[in-house]
Amino acid sequence: MRGRGDIYVGFIERSLRLLKPGGTVGFICADRWMRNQYGAGLREFVASHYAVENVWTMHDVDAFEAQVSAYPAITVLGNHAQSSVFVADTTADFGAATASALVKAARDEAVKEFSDFGVKAHRLPHWFDGGELWPTGSPARLALIEHLNDTFGPLHDPTAGTKVSIGVATxxxxxxxxxxxxxxxxxxxxxxxxxxxxxxxxxxxxxxxxxxxxxxxxxxxxxxxxxxxxxxxxxxxxxxxxxxxxxxxxxWYRTIDKVQAGLTGRPKLLLQDMKTTIHPVLEQGGHYPHHNLYYVVSDAWDLEVLGGILLSRISQAFIEAYCVKMRGGTLRFQAQYLKRIRVPHPDSIDVDTADSLRAAFRDRDVDAATHAAAAAYAIDLKEYDLA
Known part of the structure; x- marks a missing residue:
């Protein structure tokens, strides 16, 4: 237990410690611990000593007798070596008949993908190591995240003069x-x-x-x-x-956060926390960001070029993979998720690609930004279900 963690973290840990070899335990509870800082210790504990068998996200399903906004998932963990994982994402249309078919598919190791009314599922060959945030998505999207994590540096890189942070809380x-x-x-x-x-x-x-x-x-x-x-x-x-x-x-008259001298005058990319799609906006300087906004400042980037990358579906894929999701498909664009976006080095982007990213950002053209970003990353959009 750490920080502002939910009490179920302790129940999951205790249940795992009680398992005999080969035993399993399942919970229907919020999935926040998989993608929040307070769950890092539990993720490390699971990855080091146990196995993830099933993760079925049910945010829009009435999983309990009473209607509560608990953002639940069915998570099954086992006391054995890690093998494949059956991951499912449901909608509000998910019901009893579909649930029975999903259970049958999950028990059949030969089933690699499953789709039915209100649910899509797939089998991953392995799970994620350590206490890092656990991403979600289709096999193609997870392959994209793995490739970009291995190939490029993070957006937040103070050594390269790029910082992601949040505005002032008063x-x-x-x-x-x-x-x-x-x-x-x-x-x-x-x-x-x-x-x-x-x-x-x-x-x-x-x-x-x-x-x-x-x-x-x-x-x-x-x-x-x-x-x-x-x-x-x-x-x-x-x-x-x-x-x-x-x-x-x-x-007694202080704001919660200190106001940082010099930030007001710097050009900034501003991002709203809760939206369905990533929405970077350039503020040319002269304004201080409020706590409901996250910002990116950089000594290395042309912020319009970087804005084009952030506007793309490639950056959107990072947020969808790592962030805490709200009802109705709303995503959280918090610093801990924005920092995980991988970006090319600005010097590696050729002039034509930079021009295309800049133009797409100015026009708010997500398709053009995505194709230009694919050129910057040197990836095939079709291979990663982004075309």
């Missing part, structure tokens, strides 16, 4: 975000980039400002030096009741 948005910058001193506001600014596919600022209590050296500015800001904060006593304020009474 802990009190109603206090720290305003459309009236005159409520505090002019030097204490920053134009704030928020989710609605990205809706059109180009950055369209809606006029929100962040009230910034931080100096460039990372310290809190003295309230005595800014009487208008002091009056604004003092008129909101709820600021002092926050957990972060109670930890240090002298810094």
């Amino acid at each position: 802990g009190a948005d109603k206090v720290f975000i305003t459309r009236d910058p005159s409520v505090v001193e002019p030097e204490r506001v920053l134009p704030l980039a928020m989710r609605r600014d990205l809706m059109s596919g180009t950055f369209d600022w809606q006029g929100n400002y962040l009230i910034n209590p931080w100096a460039e050296d990372g310290s809190l500015v003295p309230l005595a030096d800014y009487p208008r800001m002091a009056a604004h904060f003092s008129s909101h006593p709820s600021l002092r009741e926050r957990f972060v304020a109670k930890k240090d009474r002298l810094s």
